[in-house]
Amino acid sequence: MEDKPDILIYDLGGCEGCPLSILRVYPDLRGIANIHTHHLGEIDLDRRYDIAVVTGPICINDPDSIDVLRRIRRNTDTLIAYGSCASVGGITLFCRGGQEPRPEHRTFQPLSSIVDVDYAIPGCPPAPNLFLALVNSLRSGRGYFLELFAAVARARRLSGFDLLDTIVLTGLCISCGACIISCPTNALQMIDRKPDLIVEKCIRCGTCCIRCPRFTQILVQRYRAGKEVV
Amino acid sequence: MDDFSRQAVYQLSRIGGEAEYLVYTDGERIVDAYFISRAPVRGFERIVRGKNPLFVVEAVMRICGLCHTAHGIAAVEALEDALGVSPPANGRLLREILGLLNRVQSHLIHLILVTPDLVKREVLDKLLIDEIRLLNRVNDILSRIGGSPTHPPYIVVGGFSKCPTQKIISDQLRNLRGVLDKYRDIMATILDENNQSGKVDVLKNRSIDVKPLASHPFYGDKYNIDLGKVNVVHYHSYRGNNLPERVSKTTSMVALYGGKAVEVGPRARLMIYREYRDNSLWGLQYARMLEIELSLLRIMELLEQVDPSEPSKSGSIVFKRGRGVGVYEAPRGTLLHYVELDSDGRVASYRIIVPTMFNIPYMEISSKNLPVHVADTIPRLYDPCIPCATHVVKVG
Amino acid sequence: MAYPMVLDKPLGEYKSMYLARARDESIWRHRIGSGGAVTALLLYMLEEGIVDAVVTARKTRGVTGEIVVARSREELLEAAGTRWSVLPFTMRLKEALSDESIRRVAMVGLPCQAQFLWQMKLFPVLETDFSGKIHFIVSLFCIGTFATEAFLSSLQRLYGIEPSRVTGINIVGDTLIIRYDGGEKRILLSEAIPYMQLGCLVCPDYTGVFSDLSAGISEQYPGYTVLITRSDRAEEYLEEARDKGYVELLKAPVHIVEEIEIKARAKMIRAQKYMSIVL
Numbered sequence: 088m089e090d091k092p093d094i095l096i097y098d099l100g101g102c103e104g105c106p107l108s109i110l111r112v113y114p115d116l117r118g119i120a121n122i123h124t125h126h127l128g129e130i131d132l133d134r135r136y137d138i139a140v141v142t143g144p145i146c147i148n149d150p151d152s153i154d155v156l157r158r159i160r161r162n163t164d165t166l167i168a169y170g171s172c173a174s175v176g177g178i179t180l181f182c183r184g185g186q187e188p189r190p191e192h193r194t195f196q197p198l199s200s201i202v203d204v205d206y207a208i209p210g211c212p213p214a215p216n217l218f219l220a221l222v223n224s225l226r227s228g229r230g231y232f233l234e235l236f237a238a239v240a241r242a243r244r245l246s247g248f249d250l251l252d253t254i255v256l257t258g259l260c261i262s263c264g265a266c267i268i269s270c271p272t273n274a275l276q277m278i279d280r281k282p283d284l285i286v287e288k289c290i291r292c293g294t295c296c297i298r299c300p301r302f303t304q305i306l307v308q309r310y311r312a313g314k315e316v317v
Numbered sequence: 318m319d320d321f322s323r324q325a326v327y328q329l330s331r332i333g334g335e336a337e338y339l340v341y342t343d344g345e346r347i348v349d350a351y352f353i354s355r356a357p358v359r360g361f362e363r364i365v366r367g368k369n370p371l372f373v374v375e376a377v378m379r380i381c382g383l384c385h386t387a388h389g390i391a392a393v394e395a396l397e398d399a400l401g402v403s404p405p406a407n408g409r410l411l412r413e414i415l416g417l418l419n420r421v422q423s424h425l426i427h428l429i430l431v432t433p434d435l436v437k438r439e440v441l442d443k444l445l446i447d448e449i450r451l452l453n454r455v456n457d458i459l460s461r462i463g464g465s466p467t468h469p470p471y472i473v474v475g476g477f478s479k480c481p482t483q484k485i486i487s488d489q490l491r492n493l494r495g496v497l498d499k500y501r502d503i504m505a506t507i508l509d510e511n512n513q514s515g516k517v518d519v520l521k522n523r524s525i526d527v528k529p530l531a532s533h534p535f536y537g538d539k540y541n542i543d544l545g546k547v548n549v550v551h552y553h554s555y556r557g558n559n560l561p562e563r564v565s566k567t568t569s570m571v572a573l574y575g576g577k578a579v580e581v582g583p584r585a586r587l588m589i590y591r592e593y594r595d596n597s598l599w600g601l602q603y604a605r606m607l608e609i610e611l612s613l614l615r616i617m618e619l620l621e622q623v624d625p626s627e628p629s630k631s632g633s634i635v636f637k638r639g640r641g642v643g644v645y646e647a648p649r650g651t652l653l654h655y656v657e658l659d660s661d662g663r664v665a666s667y668r669i670i671v672p673t674m675f676n677i678p679y680m681e682i683s684s685k686n687l688p689v690h691v692a693d694t695i696p697r698l699y700d701p702c703i704p705c706a707t708h709v710v711k712v713g
Numbered sequence: 714m715a716y717p718m719v720l721d722k723p724l725g726e727y728k729s730m731y732l733a734r735a736r737d738e739s740i741w742r743h744r745i746g747s748g749g750a751v752t753a754l755l756l757y758m759l760e761e762g763i764v765d766a767v768v769t770a771r772k773t774r775g776v777t778g779e780i781v782v783a784r785s786r787e788e789l790l791e792a793a794g795t796r797w798s799v800l801p802f803t804m805r806l807k808e809a810l811s812d813e814s815i816r817r818v819a820m821v822g823l824p825c826q827a828q829f830l831w832q833m834k835l836f837p838v839l840e841t842d843f844s845g846k847i848h849f850i851v852s853l854f855c856i857g858t859f860a861t862e863a864f865l866s867s868l869q870r871l872y873g874i875e876p877s878r879v880t881g882i883n884i885v886g887d888t889l890i891i892r893y894d895g896g897e898k899r900i901l902l903s904e905a906i907p908y909m910q911l912g913c914l915v916c917p918d919y920t921g922v923f924s925d926l927s928a929g930i931s932e933q934y935p936g937y938t939v940l941i942t943r944s945d946r947a948e949e950y951l952e953e954a955r956d957k958g959y960v961e962l963l964k965a966p967v968h969i970v971e972e973i974e975i976k977a978r979a980k981m982i983r984a985q986k987y988m989s990i991v992l
Contacts (some may be wrong), residue, residue, distance in 0.1 A: 102704045103333055104382025106466045107426065111453055125330045126430060127445075146357035151566070156639035174801040178379045181360055186360035188551055189568050189707075212382065212467055215453075221836070231717060232836055259991065261912035264801030265821075265829040269839055271471050272375050277801055287371040291966075292380065293872065294838050294950075300825040301449050301912050304716075304833075308992060311414060465841050488813060 092137035096124040097159060099152055099198075101143025101179070104212040105170035109140070112215035120222055132158055135170070138225065139163040140218075144172040144179040144195040153201055160202040165229040166227065167206045168198040168240065169218070174207035175245040178290045199240055206233065207240035209293035211271050235303050238310035242317040247274055247284040247292030249317055250302060255282055259301045265294035326563065331430040333383050334703020339563055340684070340692045346553045347684045351561065352677050352696055354569040358707045362667045369663055370396050370474050373577025377523070377654070377669070378468040381704040383426055386419035386463065387647035389472040389646065390706075391654040393682035396474045398635065398641025399658050407629035408476020411462070413536045414596040414619050415469060415477075416645070417612040418459040421668040422466075423610045423648035424466055424583070425452045427700045429713065431602065432507070434694045445501055451508075452592040454496050458489050471603065483625050494617060497613045504606055519691050520599040520698070525683050528595045529585030530574050530651055535615055537645035544642060547653065549670060569706040571677050572670050578678035597705075598683060602696050636662020647672055649700050671705040717922055723977035724941065725922030730965040730973070731940045732931070738792065741860050741936070750938035751851055751928045755819055756789055764848055765814065767792075769821040770800050776879055777861065782809045791845055792821075798861045799823055799867040799910075803863035805960055810843040817848035824921035827852035831923035849946065852921020854885065854929025854939075854973075856902075856980060864908035872898055885932060915991055917984035919977035926951075931969050939965060939973060 099105045099140050109116070120138075123130050132155065139159045146152050160166055171177030176197045184193020198204050210217065224230035239245065247270070252262050262280045274288035275295060284294075296302045309316045327338040357698045361380050363374045380387040390412055397403065404412070429448045431508045433441055439606040456466035462481055463469025471478045481489070506512055532541040553560055555571040573579070584604035587593035593604060636658070643654040649670030659665040684695040718725040734748035735741050740756075741749030755767045769792040770778040780800050783789040802822075810818060820830055826852050836845040865876035868891065878893040889905050891898045906914075920927040920941055925940040942948045955962045 092829070098335070100335065100359070100704075101381050102382040102385070102709075104379075104385070107382050108467070110426075110429070111456065125332075127331065129328075129330045130850075142360075146359075149357045151355070152357055178364075178376055181364045181376070182359050183366075185363050186358050188570055189358040192358040192360065192568075205322055208836075210838040211379070214837040214844075217836050219597045219840060225392055230835075232832055234780075243875075245463075257911075259912040259915065260548070261825055261910050261916075262799050262801045263825045263829065264799075264803055264806075265826070267803050267804060268807050269833075269843055271465060271839055273470065273804070276710060277803065280801065285371070287369040288375055290375050297838075298829045298832065300828045301915070303828075305992070308988065313991075314992075460841055465839075484813075 091120050092222075093121045093123065094222070095130065095136040095139045095163070096122065097130070097139065097141050099141060099143035099145055099156065099173070099174045101170065103142075105142035105173070105210075105255075108215050109169075109218045110214040114218050115219055116222065118216045118275065119226070132162070135216070136163045138222075140174050140200055142170045144176060145198050145201050146192050147194050147196055147200065148191050150183075153253075156198065156201055163283065165205050166198075166202065167208065167221070169170045169208050170213060171209045171211045171290075171294075173198050174204075174209050174239055175242060175293040177211060177292050180244060180291050181210065187237065197234045197243060200243065204240040206236040207242070208236050209245060209297055211290065211292040213295070234307055234310070235297060238306040238316055239293070239297060241310055242306065244291065245296040245312065245317065246291035247289040247295055248291075249301060249304040250282070250295050251284055253305065253317070254299055254301050262296045263300060265298040265300065269294045325689070325692065328625060329693055329696060330381065330698055331433065332701055332703070333381075333426070333430070334701070334706070335363040336696070336701060336703050337563070338515060338693055338696050339508045339561060340689070344684050344691050346688060347692055350681045350684045350692070351556075351564050351694070352680045352701070353564055353567040354701075354703050354706050355566065356568060356703045356707050358568050358618070362669060364662045365667045367663055370658075373656075373664060373667070374472060374474065375470070376463045377466070378472075380669075381702060382467055383423050383702055384419060384647045384649065384652075384705060385458075385468045386415055386472065387645055387652055388654070389469070390416050390531060391537070391643040391645040391647070391652050391669075392656075393472060393474050394643030394645060395641045395654040395656040396643075396658075398539075398643060399639030400474070400637065400641070400662075401639065402475055402631050402634055404631055404669030405628050407480055407623055407627050408631070410623050411477040411629055414616050414623075415459065415463045415472065417616045418455065418462065418534060420648045421609050421612050421616075422452065422455050422459060423603050425455060427605065431683075431697055434516050434697065435507055435514055435602070440506065444503065444506060447499070451496065451499050451503065453608050454492065454499075457491055458496070461485055461489060473630065475634045476628075477598065478630055480623070480625050483640055486620055486623060486625070490617055493613060493617050495608070500609060500613065504610070507606070516691050519687060520602070520694070521597050522597050523598045523683070523687060525580075525598065525679065527584065527588065528579050529579065530579040530581050531586040531589045531646060532644050532651055533589040533646050534586050535612070535646070538642070539642050539644040542644065542651065543575075544653075548573045548576065549674065567678070569703075570674060572674035574675070578682075579675055580679050581672045581675045585650060595651050598698055605700070638662070649673055649702055649705075650675060671702070673699075673701045673703075673706040674679055676701070718917070718934070718977070718981070721745050721979060722977060723974050723981055724920055726943065726945075727927075728942045729940070730840070730962045730970055731951070732934055732937045732965050732969065733940050733951075734937050734961045736961055742855055748936055748938035749927075750794060750940060751821065753955050753959045754787065754926075754951060755821070755851075756786060757957060757959040758819055758849065758950060759783070759789060760786065761953075763950065764817045764819045767819045767821070774877070776865070776882055780806055782806070785812045799825065802826065807842060810846060811841075815846060818843065818846045818915065819849040819851065820847060821853065822850045822860070824852045824918040824923075825916060827924040828918070829919045849926070849950070851922045851926045851928060852924035853915075854920050854927065856919065856976070857909045857916070859905070859908050860910050864905065867908055868898075874898060911987070914987040915984050917981040919980040920973065929973070931972055933969065933972060939969065941973075
């Protein structure tokens with residue numbers, strides 16, 4: 088893209104940590120893209136955008152939210168699920184409903200359960216500079232890790248539990264330590280050279296999974312083979 | 318109210334979260350207004366049921382990306398109340414410090430959101446960039462002391478899990494002084510009447526009958542408010558029936574004190590604890606700006622009292638049956654967390670009352686008779702936080 | 714991972730391959746099978762102020778080691794050459810690197826670690842890790858690591874060699890040479906495979922394609938280090954280190970390139986075989 092792409096930033100009902108993280112890097116972003124976010128002004132959902140970045144989970148019991156998500160999907164060629172809730176569910180996978188004034192809002196899922204997502208990036212929230220790197224990668228069209236993010240868009244969940252089930256308990260773990268240093272709540276600790284999950288601290292953000300060299304290899308290979316990713 | 322055929326629905330931009338402001342006018346002036354929050358209800362009170370307190374603290378911070386630390390603090394206060402645990406002095410100091418850093422962070426974010434209403438176009442662009450850069454500096458400090466700029470993991474039951482070293486303390490004191498200087502420049506720019514927009518005059522000339530509620534100037538104190546008077550009702554219970562149909566979509570409830578509407582937040586705190594008197598709409602914004610300065614000074618004062626050679630976390634914590642309340646002055650006002658633990662120390666029930674719920678009546682009343690062109694500014698001035706507001710359970 | 718190598722390009726993208734050796738004999742004299750060029754290059758970067766610290770490993774005993782953050786010549790020279798187990802990056806390392814006086818770091822690891830470091834640098838998720846400080850990534854050639862305790866205890870069971878007496882392990886061709894204070898034991902690599910980590914057997918990356926510089930040895934030139942430069946800064950720093958007398962540098966002859974390619978290809982084929990079982 089030679090011109091500056093038009094990028095929509097929209098939150099569906101998450102904690103707003105992800106769009107705020109993007110706002111923080113706005114001074115650098117505005118040189119390379121036209122950013123449309125409701126934190127800086129009005130936004131129009133009925134026009135096309137080069138890239139639409141949606142944060143927050145989709146509540147599958149709220150037809151208005153689903154309608155908005157579908158509108159956004161129709162109006163762009165590149166839809167990015169940004170942050171753990173949008174990409175893999177995050178903390179909202181624990182939602183149960185039953186709370187006033189909307190007890191029927193009981194199931195929250197990553198965006199990929201409703202629409203096709205092009206790239207999904209976990210993080211609770213991702214660091215501001217990640218968004219800059221992402222926009223630059225998309226503009227240049229290259230980048231090995233973009234394929235990883237495309238693979239994550241096919242995953243319906245990624246968490247410390249999935250790391251255990253897929254990599255540690257199967258004996259695939261090589262004890263490199265990537266997961267230990269990437270957990271935002273310090274839920275992973277090395278015991279006898281293998282990661283142990285402090286279950287009460289895992290908020291299902293998925294960061295450990297996308298840092299693990301073996302997990303990312305499996306995600307991408309399954310994605311390329313058209314199989315179920317997780 | 319359907320007599321007035323003129324109505325406008327504002328999809329509120331430049332606020333934290335998704336909400337609408339439904340306004341009825343006579344053509345020139347606002348006659349009535351309804352605040353309708355639209356974000357789905359994730360239901361954190363239900364999420365934490367059956368869970369270990371460790372999970373509760375990590376989870377409730379993720380209710381909101383603006384006032385994350387406030388929820389963390391209210392949660393650990395409630396859990397400590399239930400367990401009969403008290404943090405050591407360092408723990409209490411560090412919590413207050415981190416909470417105030419979150420307050421500064423949140424007020425700065427709000428400033429970024431509201432500045433386009435307050436200043437003329439010529440100064441807006443540079444001011445916004447300066448504010449964002451300043452926010453980044455505050456985030457760095459919060460990250461160094463709390464472990465992350467958002468959802469800081471060092472807030473734990475029993476105190477603070479990691480005391481900063483003396484070097485980090487000195488470095489951050491120096492950084493804070495720089496932040497304060499830069500903030501004073503920004504504040505001076507906004508207070509300069511030559512820079513102010515026409516809306517500011519309207520705001521200065523509108524007084525509100527403010528009934529303030531606040532429990533503490535800088536932290537929170539459950540003995541300073543009468544918990545028995547806090548009541549949460551459905552929106553239609555508070556505003557009566559015959560509401561416009563659109564209002565039924567609202568996803569938040571309303572909090573009252575003694576059956577009446579109260580204002581919570583920076584101005585309420587300053588009115589109760591600092592003899593602040595400005596009850597105009599502008600006065601609310603000015604109070605928030607003053608609070609940034611006061612909080613920065615208080616943070617520096619407290620940091621100098623932290624002693625890295627002393628523990629910051631209570632030694633032995635046993636999870637067992639109990640009941641507790643945490644009252645904390647979040648950036649937007651008084652925040653309450655109530656917890657009940659079962660015999661294994663897991664959550665049997667949990668309730669959260671957030672400041673935005675108290676302020677909804679004020680967001681609606683304050684715009685009456687104001688010119689239509691300032692309509693969407695009014696709710697924005699109250700700094701509503703929608704992710705928080707969609708988490709209330711009927712109490713009492 | 715979306716590995717950028719394929720069977721006819723098993724080393725991925727790279728700029729040049731060199732044979733290199735530290736000029737200072739004392740650096741390489743005690744390393745068997747390696748020219749110490751990586752240590753010499755890192756020494757150059759540290760002494761020139763290009764980086765404030767180097768994260769590498771130090772031998773503690775026999776074949777075990779620990780991660781160190783070297784900030785001086787002395788600390789760096791204690792660093793080990795080849796590695797027989799992955800030394801995990803830990804929270805302690807993260808804390809050590811959070812020191813404000815460390816602004817740029819060079820990191821040495823195995824290909825798997827280089828991969829996640831590269832990803833961290835490019836796409837920082839956690840704001841509080843050291844991703845902004847990673848300046849230079851070195852990956853060491855790797856055929857796989859051993860589940861160390863399992864392997865050492867097997868040496869005891871099968872050959873009567875006590876783990877504490879082992880001083881070093883080398884690979885020459887398809888033979889594992891285990892040195893201990895009593896002599897030397899040669900084992901066929903194929904016999905040692907059961908003690909290799911399964912996660913290593915599915916890994917297709919021999920040289921470490923996600924790095925600034927990959928380094929290893931060639932059997933045809935023991936006493937030299939094979940270096941593969943992948944980024945502009947790797948080329949630049951290597952040339953400067955040569956000009957300033959830290960390293961000797963020769964363009965690698967074609968038969969060396971072929972040797973490395975053969976090994977890399979073999980690892981990819983092995984990985985495909987084991988991966989098809991796992992997937």
